[in-house]
Amino acid sequence: xxxxxxxxxxxxxxxxxxxxxxxxxxxxxxxxxxxxxxxxxxxxxxxxxxxxxxxxxxxxxxxxxxxxxxxxxxxxxxxxxxxxxxxxxxxxxxxxxxxxxxxxxxxxxxxxxxxxxxxxxxxxxxxxxxxxxxxxxxxxxxxxxxxxxxxxxxxxxxxxxxxxxxxxxxxxxxxxxxxxxxxxxxxxxxxxxxxxxxxxxxxxxxxxxxxxxxxxxxxxxxxxxxxxxxxxxxxxxxxxxxxxxxxxxxxxxxxxxxxxxxxxxxxxxxxxxxxxxxxxxxxxxxxxxxxxxxxxxxxxxxxxxxxx
Amino acid sequence: xxxxxxxxxxxxxxxxxxxxxxxxxxxxxxxxxxxxxxxxxxxxxxxxxxxxxxxxxxxxxxxxxxxxxxxxxxxxxxxxxxxxxxxxxxxxxxxxxxxxxxxxxxxxxxxxxxxxxxxxxxxxxxxxxxxxxxxxxxxxxxxxxxxxxxxxxxxxxxxxxxxxxxxxxxxxxxxxxxxxxxxxxxxxxxxxxxxxxxxxxxxxxxxxxxxxxxxxxxxxxxxxxxxxxxxxxxxxxxxxxxxxxxxxxxxxxxxxxxxxxxxxxxxxxxxxxxxxxxxxxxxxxxxxxxxxxxxxxxxxxxxxxxxxxxxxxxxxxxxxxxxxxxxxxxxxxxxxxxxxxxxxxxxxxxxxxxxxxxxxxxxxxxxxxxxxxxxxxxxxxxxxxxxxxxxxxxxxxxxxxxxxxxxxxxxxxxxxxxxxxxxxxxxxxxxxxxxxxxxxxxxxxxxxxxxxxxxxxxxxxxxxxxxxxxxxxxxxxxxxx
Numbered sequence: 001x002x003x004x005x006x007x008x009x010x011x012x013x014x015x016x017x018x019x020x021x022x023x024x025x026x027x028x029x030x031x032x033x034x035x036x037x038x039x040x041x042x043x044x045x046x047x048x049x050x051x052x053x054x055x056x057x058x059x060x061x062x063x064x065x066x067x068x069x070x071x072x073x074x075x076x077x078x079x080x081x082x083x084x085x086x087x088x089x090x091x092x093x094x095x096x097x098x099x100x101x102x103x104x105x106x107x108x109x110x111x112x113x114x115x116x117x118x119x120x121x122x123x124x125x126x127x128x129x130x131x132x133x134x135x136x137x138x139x140x141x142x143x144x145x146x147x148x149x150x151x152x153x154x155x156x157x158x159x160x161x162x163x164x165x166x167x168x169x170x171x172x173x174x175x176x177x178x179x180x181x182x183x184x185x186x187x188x189x190x191x192x193x194x195x196x197x198x199x200x201x202x203x204x205x206x207x208x209x210x211x212x213x214x215x216x217x218x219x220x221x222x223x224x225x226x227x228x229x230x231x232x233x234x235x236x237x238x239x240x241x242x243x244x245x246x247x248x249x250x251x252x253x254x255x256x257x258x259x260x261x262x263x264x265x266x267x268x269x270x271x272x273x274x275x276x277x278x279x280x281x282x283x284x285x286x287x288x289x290x291x292x293x294x295x296x297x298x299x300x301x302x303x304x305x306x307x308x
Numbered sequence: 309x310x311x312x313x314x315x316x317x318x319x320x321x322x323x324x325x326x327x328x329x330x331x332x333x334x335x336x337x338x339x340x341x342x343x344x345x346x347x348x349x350x351x352x353x354x355x356x357x358x359x360x361x362x363x364x365x366x367x368x369x370x371x372x373x374x375x376x377x378x379x380x381x382x383x384x385x386x387x388x389x390x391x392x393x394x395x396x397x398x399x400x401x402x403x404x405x406x407x408x409x410x411x412x413x414x415x416x417x418x419x420x421x422x423x424x425x426x427x428x429x430x431x432x433x434x435x436x437x438x439x440x441x442x443x444x445x446x447x448x449x450x451x452x453x454x455x456x457x458x459x460x461x462x463x464x465x466x467x468x469x470x471x472x473x474x475x476x477x478x479x480x481x482x483x484x485x486x487x488x489x490x491x492x493x494x495x496x497x498x499x500x501x502x503x504x505x506x507x508x509x510x511x512x513x514x515x516x517x518x519x520x521x522x523x524x525x526x527x528x529x530x531x532x533x534x535x536x537x538x539x540x541x542x543x544x545x546x547x548x549x550x551x552x553x554x555x556x557x558x559x560x561x562x563x564x565x566x567x568x569x570x571x572x573x574x575x576x577x578x579x580x581x582x583x584x585x586x587x588x589x590x591x592x593x594x595x596x597x598x599x600x601x602x603x604x605x606x607x608x609x610x611x612x613x614x615x616x617x618x619x620x621x622x623x624x625x626x627x628x629x630x631x632x633x634x635x636x637x638x639x640x641x642x643x644x645x646x647x648x649x650x651x652x653x654x655x656x657x658x659x660x661x662x663x664x665x666x667x668x669x670x671x672x673x674x675x676x677x678x679x680x681x682x683x684x685x686x687x688x689x690x691x692x693x694x695x696x697x698x699x700x701x702x703x704x705x706x707x708x709x710x711x712x713x714x715x716x717x718x719x720x721x722x723x724x725x726x727x728x729x730x731x732x733x734x735x736x737x738x739x740x741x742x743x744x745x746x747x748x749x750x751x752x753x754x755x756x757x758x759x760x761x762x763x764x765x766x767x768x769x770x771x772x773x774x775x776x777x778x779x780x781x782x783x784x785x786x787x788x789x
Contacts (some may be wrong), residue, residue, distance in 0.1 A: 052387075052388055054387060054388075074389070074390045074391060074392050075390060076390075077388050077389055077390040078390045080388065081388075082388045090322075092322065101314075101318050102389065104310070104311060104314050105311070105389050105390050105391050106390065
């Protein structure tokens, strides 16, 4: 328990008849980089708000940095930073003025780090926030989240509406160094392109329910793209139900099939395939990127792979 | 402490330029109004007065709303900052006190002193305590709220309520007079608007029990103070009321009531709100009618005597019901409120144009003396410090002749309410016209005026009681004048 930055048990939030989040059991290790994935309305922002104590859970409980979600006090935010998807910054002050406003709130504010981040991200600190581009505003908000060296950083869609150059800048300058700062990061996003190499753990929500929660390396080992060459084109609908649960997202082009196996094991994968496809001539496998795994799991045409 | 000062400085930094501009404009307008020596109704002054309140309202809105940023609303951005709620609440509270108490109370106090008025300490304390108490009370309740959005919501609500109430009070205050129903309605409207503000906030939040408890508590206090009619306070006066025959005029039905009040003294008699029933059809009262019974004779000394008989009647006015008016029985059931008044002489000055009389609470200036065939028309400007529950003074003037030991009693005085200029929340300026007919004096009016003096009279309301009125009469439209 002590090595967990975030833990929830059966966390549920309902708004009237709408269940925004249902029975979430979440565990995020300290110092890890966890991606919270899911389509719009999956419950990502609700999860953040529950973790920050901005919403009270309808059912269930949880802790961040050892503090119960229902007993969060302002003192905890000396160690926790949150970047909303659309941060509401005061428009009438400069970025420098805003940072000066926030600075006294934090005992651990690192002015040198603030300066360094401003320079690395090339923030025009003397311009009024109202005149800054969305990307620059996002950078200012991010600096205000990082300069006090939080132990836990929650980022809700930090790249929404941000151009690629700024994304790369933020990822390279800021997020890549999170591990060095012993910071736990929970990041919600639609897109994993930029952070794939950083992510230690993936949690996927769909319609308020967790449909995937696994360390990244384990996930990447478990999923394989499988290419099958048949002797002749044939109907390939598998009769075995176990086949349909582990095997997802296939594509057929005459005698050639492309599948994804969600529980890859070289021997078992080949044995399953030969049982289901007697006219199999040859097969080959290829590792998948995290983005492809998530796309396969999210495929609306097939049932997602269950959490192990 | 340092965080609170930091937050306060941040908020002040956001508003001070606007505040400075507004305050400068406000003071400039007030000085312009004071220096304008126009005793009569002036469109220019009316416009200037309206401008003053627009400026004051704008300042309050800016002062109250602007500093909520970046902390306003329900954005989580500031709620996840390690700023204790009590700290931010106290900082916002201090800001509101600065924004409200300074311009509304301290600036006016200073201004009044500059003008030579001595505002009673109780008056000022009452005014400040009213504002501060309401803010602190609501904020105190709000501090129990876990959710900061509720806290800010309550603070803003309190601020809006006070700002609106202050503005309305500026427009609507009437010294010593009961508030007419439409003004009570406006006060209620203020509360409804406030409720809508809270309701709008609620739409965007989950249930906010404490917010509603705070709001309802504030509402009850406000209603209790402002809307409940004053209860009778045990006046021992024998009153007999006799109704005369109702009279039909073109636009109204007049019901004259003849009163005998014992012991003799100074009384204000005001009518109620009940309609008159004409053959069962209700005729609504036209406003609240009131009349002053008595004079300052007793205050001046036993040797003084009035120049005419005492007033003994009150005319109630009712609107004529729609449709053709038929002769029919008239029924009227209501109560008259009789309030005893304590009169005292605050000063006197020989009657001549340009003469003035100044006390700490009121200034009186004779502007015009027009003596013609119709009689005397005397135009007097009265500046006065307004009163409240703690010091219920009002100011009147009377015409006396010290040598003859006479007090003018039967005269008509009109106060043009539209000309009343509220220079500050406490200080108003009005023009009053006194008319005396040639036949109302024991000697020739011109000669009588040679030794006349103007007396400034302080009027203080004391105990009151309700006297039932029951009238059963008959109205014949054919007998109308």
